[in-house]
Amino acid sequence: MIDFILNNQIIKTSAGAGITLLDFIRDFQQLKGTKIGCREGDCGACTVLVGELVDNSVAYQSITCCISPLGNANGKHIVTVEGINLPKELNTVQKAMVDNFATQCGFCTPGFVVSMTGFALENKINTTCNDAISGNICRCTGYKSIEKAGFEIEEKLQQRDNNHQIDWLIKEGFIPNYFETIAERLKQLKTQHSEIESSNRVKVANGTDLYVRHADKLADENVELLADKKELKGILFSEGVCTLGANTTVTEIANSTELQALFLKLKKFMKLISSEPIRNMGTLGGNFVNASPIGDMSIFFLALNSTLTIQKEDGTERHIPFQEFHQKYKVFDLQEDEILKSLSFKVLDANESFNFEKVSKRTHLDIASVNSAGRLSVKNNIVTDAHFAVGGAAEIPKYLHKTSEFLVGKALNAETVKKAEAVLQSEISPISDVRGASEYKRLLARQLFYAHFIELFPSEIELNKLIGQ
Incomplete structure (x- = not known):
């Protein structure tokens, strides 16, 4: 049984946990x-909000429900565009869209309205309404009118009472x-997860890759949902090592103040990865097991010389260098009775x-043609340690x-x-x-490799010498 709140209604359903939340x-x-668009999480027509209890209040995020399993709604508050309607008038976001002529055919409008409402609910610092709608595509209106609606919403939110x-x-x-009433109702909601025979299940985290390719098949499968396994979550710093649970999302990484202190451009890096709804869903473990040659998070953490912790069903663990995990195309070192538990890397020092x-x-909301990352230790202008990775x-x-x-x-020169x-x-x-000829990708690999040094050591690396002028 899956129990959750959909808008203002308590849902108790025995529907298959593997069907999409959209369906x-x-x-x-x-x-x-809630519209059916691309069914790949790209267009945002199916955007909904997911609210989850955090410290006695409800934290909301936007997701694309076309690639989210129904079972992941268990114990949460799901909000569709119908759930933000007021009884007799347009709500503030809807009115801003109308007043700024920000809708035409209207197919994409519910997704934009939900994303903007999510922006109002999330109460993020140093973000804009444009960030919130980064996963929403409009095919006919043009974005300037939508941006104007967003600016109007931002202006209203500047007067917000954050205490209430x-x-x-x-x-x-x-x-x-x-x-x-949602916080109290979620506390009272009884949730449970059914046990599935280990020989007949498909492991699913948040589905951002699997459901793009296999949504119809997964609707009929027994799925083992990993998203709510608390032992697979969290970001921990201890004795100079950072450990991230395999279920940690890209958004959680981007919002970690400790990681931001470690990587000063972390927010900029993470904005290059997909869109906000997908970052809210996509997990480290999912990205690694997807085994895409251009997986952004794989490249990011390979360059950090990370270690993976792999856990068997009996609780025993093994540890391997991340660089040994991927073996050949879509083949990796993980057995059927194992899951990725966590990733760890040594914290960068002053050098x-x-x-x-x-x-x-x-630039945004796209798959890489080529991506690259590098970790470099330099003392007295001599490279003492180096770790580089490239995707594509x-x-x-x-x-x-x-x-x-x-x-x-x-x-270092x-x-x-x-x-x-x-x-x-x-x-x-x-x-x-489709992302480029092999010669073009070699050129990109070169340019990105050079870019690391130009970005990190502008005074040591003379640009004209590097490009041969």
Whole structure:
């Protein structure tokens, strides 16, 4: 049995945990405001909000429910566009969209309205309404009118009472009255997870990859949902080591103040990865097991020289270097009775620097053509340790063993970097595909490798020497 609150209604259903939340909303509940678009999490027409109890209040995030399993709604508050309607008038977000002529055919409008309402509920610092709608695509209106609606919402939210946020949002017409009861109702909700025979199940975290490819198949499967396993969550710093649970999402990484202190450009790096709804869902473990040669988080953490902890069903664990995990295309070191438990890496010291670079056809909300990351330790202008990785240039996310080894002990200058890049070219084997010809990907790999040094050591690396002018 799956128990949750859908808008203002308690849902108790025996529907399959593997069907998509979108299909349950539209077909089982007949709430047609949530639209079917791409069914890949890209267009945002199916955006809903997910509210979860955190310290006696409800924290909301936007997700694309076309690639989310129904079972992950268990114990949560799911909000569709119908759930933010006021009884007799437009809510504040809807009115801003109308007043700024921000809707035309209207197909995408519910998704935009839900995302903007989520922005009002999330109460994030240093974010904009445009960030909140980064996963929503409009096919006909044009974005300027939508942006104007967003600016109007931001201006209204500047007067928000953060101590009584829900009450203030209700008073100002952002959300209906029933939102003030949700925290208590979630506390009273009885949730349980059914046990599934180990020989007949499919492991699913948040589904951002699996449900793109296998949503119809998974609707009929017994799924083992990993998203609520608390032991797979969390970010912990201890004795100079950072450990992240395999269920940690990209958003949780981006919002970690400790990680932000460690990587000063972390927010910038994470914005290059997908869109806000997908970052809210996508997990480290899912990205690693997806085994895409251009997996952004795989490249990021390969360059940090990370270690994986793998757990068997009996609780025993083993540890392997992340660089040994991916073996060949879509093949990795994980048995059927195992799951990824966590990833850990040594915290950077004062002599170390890190950088992440990505090139895609669009700057945001796109898959990389080539991505790269590097961790470098330099003392007295000598490289003492180096770890580099590149995606889109081999059949797996590629840790650059030879390139990294070559740099150690060398003086940090343009000549060393150019020689190391030649070693890099010997390690990669890109193929031509829809994201670019192999020659183009080799060029990108070179440029991103150079970019690490130009970004991290602008005074030591003379640009004109590096590019041969």
